[in-house]
Amino acid sequence: MTTYDDRASLTDLTTTAERVRRSVEGVIEGKPEVVRLSLTVLLAEGHLLIEDVPGVGKTMLAKALARSVDCSVRRIQFTPDLLPSDITGVSIFDQQRRDFEFKPGAIFAQIVIGDEINRASPKTQSALLESMEERQVTIDGHTYELPEPFMVVATQNPVEMEGTYPLPEAQRDRFMARVSIGYPSAEAELQMLDVHGGASPLDDLQPVAHADDIVKLIDAVRTVHVAESVRRYAVELVSATRRHPDLRLGASPRATLHLLRAAKASAALGGRDYALPDDVQALAVAVLAHRLLPTAQAQLNRRTAEQVVLDILQRVPVPTSGVTAAPAQHLPDGPVYGRQPGARRL
Ligand SMILES: Nc1ncnc2c1ncn2[C@@H]1O[C@H](COP(=O)(O)OP(=O)(O)OP(=O)(O)O)[C@@H](O)[C@H]1O
Ligand SMILES: [Mg+2]
Numbered sequence: 001m002t003t004y005d006d007r008a009s010l011t012d013l014t015t016t017a018e019r020v021r022r023s024v025e026g027v028i029e030g031k032p033e034v035v036r037l038s039l040t041v042l043l044a045e046g047h048l049l050i051e052d053v054p055g056v057g058k059t060m061l062a063k064a065l066a067r068s069v070d071c072s073v074r075r076i077q078f079t080p081d082l083l084p085s086d087i088t089g090v091s092i093f094d095q096q097r098r099d100f101e102f103k104p105g106a107i108f109a110q111i112v113i114g115d116e117i118n119r120a121s122p123k124t125q126s127a128l129l130e131s132m133e134e135r136q137v138t139i140d141g142h143t144y145e146l147p148e149p150f151m152v153v154a155t156q157n158p159v160e161m162e163g164t165y166p167l168p169e170a171q172r173d174r175f176m177a178r179v180s181i182g183y184p185s186a187e188a189e190l191q192m193l194d195v196h197g198g199a200s201p202l203d204d205l206q207p208v209a210h211a212d213d214i215v216k217l218i219d220a221v222r223t224v225h226v227a228e229s230v231r232r233y234a235v236e237l238v239s240a241t242r243r244h245p246d247l248r249l250g251a252s253p254r255a256t257l258h259l260l261r262a263a264k265a266s267a268a269l270g271g272r273d274y275a276l277p278d279d280v281q282a283l284a285v286a287v288l289a290h291r292l293l294p295t296a297q298a299q300l301n302r303r304t305a306e307q308v309v310l311d312i313l314q315r316v317p318v319p320t321s322g323v324t325a326a327p328a329q330h331l332p333d334g335p336v337y338g339r340q341p342g343a344r345r346l
Contacts, residue, residue, distance in 0.1 A: 013217050014271045017043065019208040023068040027201050028061050028181075030188025036269065037179050037286055038065050038153070042214065043221050044265035046176025046258060047132055047152040049117075049167075049290060053159050056181040062113040062153040063202055069214055070207035071110035072147065076128075078120035080163070084127035088137045089144070102139060107131050110147050110211055114154035118164040128152070129171045149214045169249060169293060176258045177283070178290035217268070224264035225274040229319035234259045234280050240312045241292055246303050249293035259287045277318045285309045 017039060024035045038061060041048045050058045066073040076087065089105035106112065107128065114128060131137045135146045154175070156167070172178070184192060195201055234256055242250030263279035270279075285306050292305040 011271075013220050013268065016209050016213045017217060017269055020065075020068045023205060023208045024061070024064045027064040027205060028057055029192040029195065030184040031057070031061075031181055034061065034179055034181050037177060037283075040262055040265045040269060040283070041176050042069075042149065042151050043217050043268065044176060044258075044261040045149070045151075045218055046262065047154070047174065049172065049175040049178040050153065050155045050181065051158050051178055051290075052155075052180045052182070054157055056183060058155040058157075058181060059113070059115055060202065061181065062111075062115075062155060064205060065153065066111040066113060067202065067205040068207060069111065069209050069211060071149070071211035071214070072108075073111045073113070074106045074109035075113040075115060076106045078114060078116050078118075078124070080119060080121055082120050082124050084124050087124060087127045088131055089139060091140045091142075100140065102142065102144065104144070105137070107137065107152075108144075108146065110149055110151070112150075112152045114152055116156060117154040118156040118166050120165065122165050122168075125165065125167060125171060128154075129174050133174050147211075149211060149218060169291065173252055173254055173291050175290065176262060177286040179286055221261075221265045221268045223273070224267050226260060226264060227274065227319075227323045229321070230263070230275055230277055230280060230323050231260065233277050233316070233319050234263070236316045237280065237284055237312055238288070240316055241288060241308070244308055244312065246294055246298035246308050247292050247305075248295045249291075251288050251291050255288055255291050259283060262287050274323075276323055281313055281318070284313055 021035055021039055024038070025032060028035055038048055042065070050061060052058055063075075076082070085105060087105045087107050089108065090103050091100040092103055093099075094101045117125060117128070120128075131146065132152050135150055137144045137146065156164075183189075238251045238253075238256045238259065241247055244250065259280060260275075262283045263275040266279040266283060267273070267275040289305040289309050292308060294303055294305055294308065298308075
């Protein structure tokens with residue numbers, strides 16, 4: 001376990017993260033904040049939902065991140081006929097050995113790109129989301145661990161809804177953050193024409209970090225200190241969503257955990273071994289908005305969940321003192337996702 005007492009390693013870690021960031025940014029034009037958020041989610045052991053209109057680079061972002069890290073990658077194109085067992089795997093009886101053999105499904109990879117997740121049936125979606133959360137798959141009484149690092153980057157297109165199964169709120173809650181990429185600026189779009197006009201720059205992308213480096217980074221992120229006042233601030237923000245008159249569903253305690261973990265990753269990316277209220281603020285919309293349900297009245301008034309989070313950020317007082325002092329010694333958070341003892345690694 002890397003500790004932050006070892007200052008050199010903090011520098012190493014930020015350098016590695018920086019290399020990955022630059023590699024992805026070399027492919028996705030004019031979207032530095034989206035790239036940073038994807039990296040934050042990777043280091044915070046979360047999963048990312050990319051929701052946007054067609055052709056803005058959703059698949060490209062997921063692929064660029066996967067290719068920049070030297071790790072196993074699987075891409076699942078979701079369709080209505082995809083079965084839960086295509087995701088998780090199946091046990092097949094081997095006549096010769098007279099025993100069952102497990103054939104792992106598409107989820108057994110370190111970075112899993114789930115393209116157009118809303119095209120899969122709810123049963124298949126829930127197979128994916130369950131294993132995503134538990135980081136393991138149980139088939140016929142045997143539990144198989146998913147590899148580390150493990151991140152699902154799912155994309156969905158909110159415009160074309162026909163024949164799709166939008167993710168229910170309970171499922172959306174399992175994504176640490178949701179991001180929309182948005183159209184590039186005219187300058188960035190011009191640059192894209194130059195760079196992407198011929199062969200795709202994705203083809204030339206070489207890994208700039210090893211999967212083991214990412215695991216070390218994740219360990220280091222766990223040790224980032226969050227002062228009590230900052231933790232309290234995150235709790236205040238989340239609980240304000242539960243009381244807000246424009247919302248009929250607020251954010252879950254899982255959301256608070258995700259917000260804190262993302263804030264720690266953001267601090268580490270910024271080269272700090274402590275999280276600031278700014279880290280929490282900067283991530284609040286991406287981490288909270290996709291879990292919230294505006295009331296019918298708020299929808300009529302065209303008030304979005306993002307606006308509500310921004311409103312809450314305005315109202316909840318920001319802690320100003322005691323946010324940076326790191327204790328002499330602190331223990332890293334325990335594993336957030338409990339693996340069952342005896343789970344098998346493939
Ligand atoms: N910001 C951007 N920077 C670089 N290339 C971009 C950008 N936005 C879009 N593109 C280009 O547009 C093309 C389409 O991107 P991509 O396939 O990732 O879109 P998508 O959002 O996944 O679309 P769909 O919803 O149809 O699957 C890619 O070839 C990519 O080069
Ligand atoms: Mg796509």
